[in-house]
Amino acid sequence: MSAEPPKEPVKYVESAVHLPYHYVAGDYRATYLRALKDKRILGSRCSKTGKVFVPPIVASPETFAPCEEFVEVPDRGVVTTFCIVNIPVIGRNLELPYVAASVALDGAAISIYALIQECKPEDARMGMRVEAVWKPDGEREGRWEDILYFRPTGEPDAKPETYINRL
Amino acid sequence: MSRLRNVAVVGFAQLPTVARDEHRTSTEMLYPVIRRALADCGVERDAIDFQIAGSVDYMDGRPFGFVQALDVMGSWPARQDLHLEMDAAFGAHYAWIKMQAGEIDSAIVVGHGKTSEGEPERILNLQLDPYYQAAIGLDPVSTAALQASAYMARTGAGDADLAAVAARNRKAGARNADAQVRNAASPDALAKTPWAVEPLRAGYLPPVGESATCLVLAAEGKAEKLCDRPAWVHGVDQRTELQTLGARDLTRSASAGLAAEKALAMAGLGGARETDLIELMALTPVEELIVCEALGVDARAQAPSVNPSGGALCAHPVMSTGLIRLGETFRQLAGRAGERQVPNARRAVAHAQQGHCLQQNLVWVLGTEKRWA
Numbered sequence: 001m002s003a004e005p006p007k008e009p010v011k012y013v014e015s016a017v018h019l020p021y022h023y024v025a026g027d028y029r030a031t032y033l034r035a036l037k038d039k040r041i042l043g044s045r046c047s048k049t050g051k052v053f054v055p056p057i058v059a060s061p062e063t064f065a066p067c068e069e070f071v072e073v074p075d076r077g078v079v080t081t082f083c084i085v086n087i088p089v090i091g092r093n094l095e096l097p098y099v100a101a102s103v104a105l106d107g108a109a110i111s112i113y114a115l116i117q118e119c120k121p122e123d124a125r126m127g128m129r130v131e132a133v134w135k136p137d138g139e140r141e142g143r144w145e146d147i148l149y150f151r152p153t154g155e156p157d158a159k160p161e162t163y164i165n166r167l
Numbered sequence: 168m169s170r171l172r173n174v175a176v177v178g179f180a181q182l183p184t185v186a187r188d189e190h191r192t193s194t195e196m197l198y199p200v201i202r203r204a205l206a207d208c209g210v211e212r213d214a215i216d217f218q219i220a221g222s223v224d225y226m227d228g229r230p231f232g233f234v235q236a237l238d239v240m241g242s243w244p245a246r247q248d249l250h251l252e253m254d255a256a257f258g259a260h261y262a263w264i265k266m267q268a269g270e271i272d273s274a275i276v277v278g279h280g281k282t283s284e285g286e287p288e289r290i291l292n293l294q295l296d297p298y299y300q301a302a303i304g305l306d307p308v309s310t311a312a313l314q315a316s317a318y319m320a321r322t323g324a325g326d327a328d329l330a331a332v333a334a335r336n337r338k339a340g341a342r343n344a345d346a347q348v349r350n351a352a353s354p355d356a357l358a359k360t361p362w363a364v365e366p367l368r369a370g371y372l373p374p375v376g377e378s379a380t381c382l383v384l385a386a387e388g389k390a391e392k393l394c395d396r397p398a399w400v401h402g403v404d405q406r407t408e409l410q411t412l413g414a415r416d417l418t419r420s421a422s423a424g425l426a427a428e429k430a431l432a433m434a435g436l437g438g439a440r441e442t443d444l445i446e447l448m449a450l451t452p453v454e455e456l457i458v459c460e461a462l463g464v465d466a467r468a469q470a471p472s473v474n475p476s477g478g479a480l481c482a483h484p485v486m487s488t489g490l491i492r493l494g495e496t497f498r499q500l501a502g503r504a505g506e507r508q509v510p511n512a513r514r515a516v517a518h519a520q521q522g523h524c525l526q527q528n529l530v531w532v533l534g535t536e537k538r539w540a
Contacts, residue, residue: 013297013298013302015297015298015301015302017293018289019225019228019285019286019289019290020285020286021228021284021285022283022284022285023192023228023284024187024188024189024190024191024192024281024283024284026190026191026192026195027190027191027195028195029192057238058194058195058198058239059198059238059239061237061238061239061242061243062243063243064211064212064240064241064243066198066202
């Protein structure tokens, strides 16, 4: 052992943390994801208020009541709020700029996050009607990515009072 | 001891502990447990002032994982809430303190976490310092084995003593419907199980599993309305020690001893021997012997009964194991312990811990009567 301190002092200690996980989907998610394979979108209904949550959840965060009834909602809805993405996002290789939106599906009490395509950023607006574009038959796997994106339907815009509480 | 506010455990619910629940996420497991605990008290969520959770985000495998639990806790309209990255038993202490401050009259205390989704031994390694201890891969079994060796050297305890402690817990656990391991095992059989980390055998280690728990606490005036036989808190204290394993005597628990001394003094008792049962959170037989020594009781004696539930050696849902000790003492004092009921239980001690080798200890003393007139 040398009494001299090292000429190059140790400045850092590498401490790589490796923590693998194997998440349980849970019966609610499993039911929801399986339905996507059949181009069906499921929600669950609050036993107290009748509100439908998409994706389905076990209990209403609002009322604490159970949401045990699964209901199907259409694959179309309304843009409740949106933003225009001008910077690349990790894991998403899309032509910039593009529109990312909250979409309240018809009959759903809350919105889901959705990519909007076939839509110029300057045309995006709150109240715009959109529909899902699915992966073709045979290619859907029961994953969220089974919906490629949403696109405008060309229907008349929804009135704010129909979606303002579903942001 | 000046007069404190009488606070009681008035409800407790848990899921039976399992190795892995394939059907539910952590929060999906928690929701029905909170519903049941409240239903047992005959109230809706609105009747409760405060909510507090014990969980660990590393176990959930997501930053702010605890926030997801808010969605199943009845957190709306906006509630007072707190989360501890600790066993939920410590959350119960926090709620008790808030009641002493007069800020709240009632609370739900929940524990949750799916140990099967990640690798608890890797996660709990991260409780140690990243330079010297975590870096060499020490996990809780390894540190417990270091502690066991040192304890056995100090006291002369041998393999047969450890087997006897484990066997007594296993025998008790066979009567506990919420336990994960429910088959009794003889000391001889356990002493033949393979070494995990010598001197600890596989048969001396807890089955790491998952559950969800919910305890209801209420102050006097409200407690009597929520439960016909509340378990009143007579004393409580928690103490912590140094993190560095080499800087403390692993063969004793100074913090468990001091917490017990303070809690028992608050309760007006001369010692833990004056109680009818003790539920302690010991993750190895050696930890049980160390905590019993700190409490001044002999685990082999008939009274007080130690771990009538079978303890952590029969069920160890991480982050709930300590809260279950408190819940078990409530069940005993309220006469709801079923097959494992200790006859005429009037006073009990519940112990919880956190960290490697009994680093932090929490001791409760409870009774069937109010402590302060």
